[in-house]
Amino acid sequence: MRxxxxxxxxxxxxxxxxxxEKTISEITAQRxxxxxxxxxxxxxxxxxxxxxxxxxxxxxxxxxANQEKQxx
Numbered sequence: 235m236r237x238x239x240x241x242x243x244x245x246x247x248x249x250x251x252x253x254x255e256k257t258i259s260e261i262t263a264q265r266x267x268x269x270x271x272x273x274x275x276x277x278x279x280x281x282x283x284x285x286x287x288x289x290x291x292x293x294x295x296x297x298x299a300n301q302e303k304q305x306x
Contacts, residue, residue, distance in 0.1 A: 247272065248279045
C-alpha cells in the first residue's frame with residue numbers, strides 16, 4: 235500500500251530541509267521518507283514560491299480578459 239502524506243506534512247518536511255539544520259540523510263531517516271521523494275517535494279515548493287508573492291487581483295483581471303477575448 236502506498237503511503238499518503240498531507241500537504242501540511244510535506245510543507246513541514248520541506249521547511250525543515252530548507253533550514254539546513256539537518257542533513258538530508260538525517261531528515262529522511264527520522265521521517266521515513268526516501269531522499270528522492272524529499273527532493274521532489276523541495277522542487278515543487280521552490281517552483282511554487284513566486285506565485286505566493288503575486289498580485290491575485292491583477293492575475294484575476296488578466297484571466298478574465300483572456301476569457302472574454304476567447305468568447306468574442
